[in-house]
Amino acid sequence: MKRLVVLGGGESGVGTALLGKAKGCDVFVSDKGIIKDKYKQVLIHNEIEFEDGVHSEDRILNADIVMKSPGIPNQVDLIQRLIKKGVPVVSEIEFAAKFTNATLVGITGSNGKTTTATLTHHLLKQELNVGLAGNIGDSFAKQILEHDYKNYVLEISSFQLDDIIDFKPHIAVLTNITPDHLDRYEYQFEKYIASKFRIVENQTKEDYFIYDGDDEVILDWLEKHPVQAILLPFSLTKTFGNGAYLDNENIKITIDNNQIIMPTKNLALEGKHNIKNAMAASTVAHLLKIRKQTIRESLENFQGVEHRLENVLKINKVQYINDSKATNVNATYFALETMDAPTVWIVGGVDKGNNYQELFQFVNEKVKAIICLGTDNKKLMDNFGGMVDIIIETEFMSEAVKIAYKVAEAGDSVLLSPACASFDLFENYEDRGRQFKDAVRNL
Template sequence: MKKNLIVILGGGESGVGAALLAKKMGLNIFVSDSGIILQRNKRILIENRIPFEEKGHTNSLIFKAKKVIKSPGISRNNSLIKKINLFGIPIISELEFGKTYLNNSYIISITGSNGKTTTTSIVYKILKKAGLHVGIAGNIGRSFSKEVLKKKDIYVLEISSFQLDDCLKFRSNISVLLNIQRDHLNRYNNIEDYTYSKFKIAIHKNKEDILIYNHDDPIIRKGLKKYQIGSNNCIPFSINEELYIGAYIKYNNIFIRHKGHQEICFLNIEKIPLKGDHNIYNILASVLISEILNINKKFIKQTLLYFPILEHRMEKVLNINGVEFINDSKATNVNAVFYALKSLSSPIIWIAGGKDKGNDYREIFYLVKKKVKAIIFLGKKNKKFINCFQNIISIIRETENIKKAVRMAYILSIPGDNILFSPSGSSFDLFKDYKERGMKFKKEVRKLFYEKNRYFF
């Protein structure tokens, strides 16, 4: 291998994107993955003559690298990562690598335990409707480095804590902190470490940059006092208080108030199809960003009034004989389940489970007692779940089979019930990701629908 080698660890979306950008810039690169690289990604690497390996790492080659670009899915506690650190080889994120090759593009970064995808999608659609040359990337499933090759004027990025972990200097013109809840505590030592990771989106900023944050979130308010924020422009949003500056709800309307100015009324929230407090937070953050960028109000309204429900997020699948099936597979932590349960009024049969991430389920006990009539745990290790809820709910079932979970739920239901698939854990015990999990749930619901209604076809 030539000198000045850059090793890209991980042959997924972010790794392949980084490899394509590096190739375009004439850099000497090598992609290494401990698992099997997807066929479509291998094809891209081969077509672009990018050397790679899979099913293991050649350590002797990696330890000669000038720099390592790490997939966010690889933990900092990984043994190979620890060895790379011992060799003093710099490790950077794909986000930071991509930004190196941007000139004057405007960056909007959005993070939070929940709501990242929805908020990122809303902002992107508003800016696109306004006719701006905008790209969308990050944790939403598109490599930022790959999008950098398209040279957009503005980028809207969904950013996870795992991506932020490897960011040393990454900064955005506008950063958004939606919320911080107990999450990923199987990877972080404690909530403080997780909070610091999220706050890296706010720490690396210039004075003229803007931070938008959730005023109602106690962990964020505490973090604002604890960490040194680079920006002089910190703008809050709230659904509980009328703010002196920022975005808030009053008389069911969205209002924004700038410093020293009268409040501006945007839209009645009851007209917006996205429902629930969690979505109101996402909408407030999106409206604030749009207002800062001087986007015409008509484009904001048009986007919000016709914004579709995102797949796998409180997605109504089918109503079978009066029983509503809802796919909320993207709910991988307790806070997401909290808002899902809160948004439903009819009795709920809750399908939960998955790989636990250090969740504290006590915060949803009240809602479960009040609204849930039965729980079905879908996963390989259900003991913690059962121990948490056995004194709260009398009807608890468990299975490792999603077909059985759907049918159990239907047997336990009566017309008027909701069957809510809102796992609260990650999908990796039984599925590749939350998308596969959600798709299989919907598939089994449709099968059930055709069985129950076959005589009508």
């Protein structure tokens, strides 16, 4: 009987514990923080031993295998000691994938992965038995245990990829790579790029790799590190024999001389980056033999993702937009790019080593006022102070929204697109987005 130690009692940890127990492991869950009540109840109900508020080293170091939450960096002393002892330390996707024969679609990237994963699932579920997991919804491990879908769409972060050994998606998607989470990669962009590319490291020539053919970082890496899989790039400017490209207003996708054409003019999602997300998702659907009529209808009725450029309300002819999921500069770049009205921009939070330069053109063109919502706004003030007439600091969402309400005029937009992580003032980006929506509804 294998001893499985799970570090972190959140969604992925509890899912792994349940799957491990069902497969005959001796399971112990340890969380240095406090495990949420709903997860405690699940562990108690399933008679799984756990502790929180502490890591009992003697009960962890005797593991045969350790599954760690993606939030725990590998540099932590306890993890280093496990690695020195030769104990495999893996992520949930690595652990869980061993217990399914399903076709796996793995989606990663600095931005767009949640939208692309959700959209891909939306296209596939019309005709296939398919689960959506990874960084999103119910954990992958729990879904294998409860549903055993024939296919999975997995949204995968670089942190989850850091802890794989054999994990291999049949179809890998890389939406883009821009500097993000550099605080976890010793501020070395190369290390972060390498981490993202682990999604293809176990692929063979029977597998597929779908990626942004306009992304210089990706193209440069592929030149130096050839991959085994069949390459299917997508692009807004180039054309490909195999892959997806834009021809006038149409997306054309070719795989082995089999071409489908999708009009973009009725896409439910707006913005250039969403044409790319649609290309990636449609390429997966085409590979998995979804009918083109189904793909077309699904692209036209897809509602998008909560906290991602989500229209909340229009008040006094001012549109309030929740883009709380924009936790890095590049995501905010896409948001500002799609703004066509004068914008009151709410920004700030935990800076992960951001370089704000690429936003300057949009701020100069479109932003009339900036509201800094963070505990430390100095960098924002230094970067943007000279660009707008109004720049205000606050630490409360309700206050930020009230200020925005005062500053905005008919025809303007108020955009929450923080470009930063949320942990200084909020539990997570969802909490930040919900507080924004509540504050707007209370105006």
